[in-house]
Amino acid sequence: MRPFEYVSPSSRAQAVSLLGTAWGNTEILAGGTDLLALMKDDVVAPKRLINIKEIKDLRGVSLSAQGLRVGALTTLGDLADDANVKKNYPVLAEALIEAASPQIRNLATLGGNLCQRPRCWYFRNGLGLLPKDETGRELVAAGENRYHAILGNDGPAKFVSPSTVVPVLIAYGAMVRIEGPKGKRELPLEKFFVIPRTDSEREHDLRPNEVITEVLVPPATGVKAAHYEIRQREAFDWPLALAAVALKMSGSKVQTARVVLGYVAPVPWPSPEAEQTLQGQPVNEESAQKAAEAALQHATPLSSNGYKVQLARVALKRAILKAAHRGAA
Amino acid sequence: MRDDDDPNPKDPEAKPDVSGVSRRDFLKISGLSITLPLVGEPKMAMAAGQQVVVHGPGKVPMEFSINGRRLKADLEPRVTLLDALRDQFELTGAKRVCDRGECGTCTVLLDNKPVYSCSVLAIEAQRKAITTVESLMQDGKLHPVQQAFVDNDASQCGFCTPGFIVACKAFLDRHPHPTPEDIRHGLSGNLCRCGTYNGIRKAIAQVAQKGA
The missing domain is CATH 1.10.150.120 ([2Fe-2S]-binding domain)
Structure with a gap:
């Protein structure tokens, strides 16, 4: 790891003023589980780390009539253990436990989970987020792409969004709050993620001098939710495809559905096509299959990842059936 | 090839280690002579109208609570807790294998919770109770x-x-x-x-x- 300066601001305002206006020279240190590995591999080489863990009001989990408020510094482990989360957002608790090993869950924060960098092996080997050779040829499209994107991959970004928790949060309708030099802003979590077009952009809407302060999840009363991950190992592995579903039922029929796929695109991938297909339908094998086909109808697999189209269909079909069969929170 | 840590070298040609300095001690001494000085005055930065301390990139005085003992060391901010335990405090139970938070050989307890010590900076682990495998055996009896x-x-x-x-x-x-x-x-x-x-x-x- 290269040498760096280390600063621990005690307030949000201090943190914001210490951050730079361009990516690269400063990085926010929260749990550090992703950042330190990237620094050891020289993928990022900040000159200064801003440790935000001394900012007390970035912590805490609370439930009110407006829903769940999660401070950005809450660890995945503390959030999974929270009694309100287990009771009211059981699928979130499950996704948090499956997201990482106990040792990681005790360090990694929810804010950091939103900002973790892609697992793309070209990126992790220092070839850049949008890797190209000297002739401008895209390395992922021409090379080893079995774990890469099958949707939203028409631009130079071919990696997949790495969080397994975010699709569940989006299905629950989560919002993210951000603070920067111009004050606070709030946006739906799905709008937080963007597909970068140039190397100077990142995978999210956060500016270099902004900090995620909290994640808000609306009440999930009556929501039937589920997620389904397809992985090579049962525990502690990156999925090949995943789906998160939240259904509001009217009798035996779907009133509204939220459907989000993960590990298929450079962003968490909501599927309005699947949502529309489900609306007004009873949930059964047939309607789940139709929704899965609708979600993947525009998939554009690369040379070696066509298999992921079927995996994503299966993940979504199973998530829909799982959601329908479980009691509402 | 012989291992300096081997108390009974098999090679009859091998001379006894007259210096009595183990490989670990030797590395430590040679490292020390190069890197001993240079714990400077802390630098300050202005942040939202207040002064905050900027640590590093050189060595910073740090204090830890490890297995119930107060231990001090001057370390750069980039030193991980794992490397501090092994290289500064001779606590070599936690092992450095992947060094990327995947394999678990560096597991220690931080405030009683298991964490990968390779994925925590030493500077962050100050004011936390650090427990390593070395503390588990009590009064000559295995845990x-x-x-x-x-x-x-x-x-x-x-x-x-x-x-x-x-x-x-x-x-x-x-x-x-x-x-x-x-x-x-x-x-x-x-x-x-x-x-x-x-x-x-x-x-x-x-x-x-x-x-x-």
Whole structure:
């Protein structure tokens, strides 16, 4: 790891003023589980780390009539253990436990989970987020792409969004709050993620001098939710495809559905096509299959990842059936 | 080739180590002579109208609570807790294998929770209670988890064992009566390349049964 300066601001305002206006020279240190590995591999080489863990009001989990408020510094482990989360957002608790090993869950924060960098092996080997050779040829499209994107991959970004928790949060309708030099802003979590077009952009809407302060999840009363991950190992592995579903039922029929796929695109991938297909339908094998086909109808697999189209269909079909069969929170 | 740590070198030509300095001591002394000085006055930066301390990139005085002892060292901010334990405090139970938060050999407890010490900076671990595998044995008696590893043949080459022992202890503290599924998931953060998982599962079952 290269040498760096280390600063621990005690307030949000201090943190914001210490951050730079361009990516690269400063990085926010929260749990550090992703950042330190990237620094050891020289993928990022900040000159200064801003440790935000001394900012007390970035912590805490609370439930009110407006829903769940999660401070950005809450660890995945503390959030999974929270009694309100287990009771009211059981699928979130499950996704948090499956997201990482106990040792990681005790360090990694929810804010950091939103900002973790892609697992793309070209990126992790220092070839850049949008890797190209000297002739401008895209390395992922021409090379080893079995774990890469099958949707939203028409631009130079071919990696997949790495969080397994975010699709569940989006299905629950989560919002993210951000603070920067111009004050606070709030946006739906799905709008937080963007597909970068140039190397100077990142995978999210956060500016270099902004900090995620909290994640808000609306009440999930009556929501039937589920997620389904397809992985090579049962525990502690990156999925090949995943789906998160939240259904509001009217009798035996779907009133509204939220459907989000993960590990298929450079962003968490909501599927309005699947949502529309489900609306007004009873949930059964047939309607789940139709929704899965609708979600993947525009998939554009690369040379070696066509298999992921079927995996994503299966993940979504199973998530829909799982959601329908479980009691509402 | 001979290992300087080997107390009984087999090679009859080998001369006794007249200096009496082990390889670990030698590395430490030679490192010291190059890097000893340079703990400067802290630099300050303005942040939202207030002064905040900027540590590093050179050495910073740090203080730790490790296995109940107060220990001090001057370290750069980039030094991980794992490297501080091994290189500064001679606590070599936690091992450095992947150094990327995947294999679990560096597992220690931070405020009683298991973490990868490779994925924590030493500077962040100040003011937290750090517990390493070295503290588990009390009064010459193995910790029940350690004894269960011996009884159930739960290690082969042994390199993953210290990390596994700490992870198992933390797991059993939280799940005194685990199901087999709890064990599989609860210990997913540690890898054994020899494949001693069956022995480890049996060791955990033994401790759980005894209710230690």
